Amino acid sequence: NAGVTQTPKFQVLKTGQSMTLQCAQDMNHNSMYWYRQDPGMGLRLIYYSASEGTTDKGEVPNGYNVSRLNKREFSLRLESAAPSQTSVYFCASSAPGAGQGVYGYTFGSGTRLTVV
């Protein structure tokens, strides 16, 4: 039981390059999320998927796209990377409680992305 697995752990991109961050969970969770973490800004939601087949924008979606490939996998794509996208990216998943809203997230180990 690996929990939430993110790849890659580190990446350096040149401005304008594209890449996809991969995330997979083996806990049979319905909901998955992508957050970015910047110094002094906390964790900000980029996109989320409440269930397989659905995706929704979060607080900072510009410059990103996502795909919920199946129940296990949720990928984040940067089509044309910009220096402002230099950040640590965390994927997370959660299982909705029975009629009681979402429970705590399980986070992946993060991807440290630098765009030069």
Add this chain to the structure above:
Amino acid sequence: GENVEQHPSTLSVQEGDSAVIKCTYSDSASNYFPWYKQELGKRPQLIIDIRSNVGEKKDQRIAVTLNKTAKHFSLHITETQPEDSAVYFCAASPYEYSTLTFGKGTMLLVSP
């Protein structure tokens, strides 16, 4: 949308002292309030949470209190130890939605 304010941004204490971190939220519909601990270079990990039907919850040296009327909740750590040094995040989640809104974090430093 929900807005979560967290204070202080940094907190330095001596080993054995207590530490208190406070958060306020804006959406009265929020009913779930977790706290996460993030050690340097690691992922955030859930340490304690509280739901709106409870005013206080304890787990060994950690406790969380919630005041729904005032829309604020706090994390209390007693008998702090150097291994408590980390960044702590509060968060809030409305019933109808599936996402957490996080505070900006508090860096806690416990000196031996």
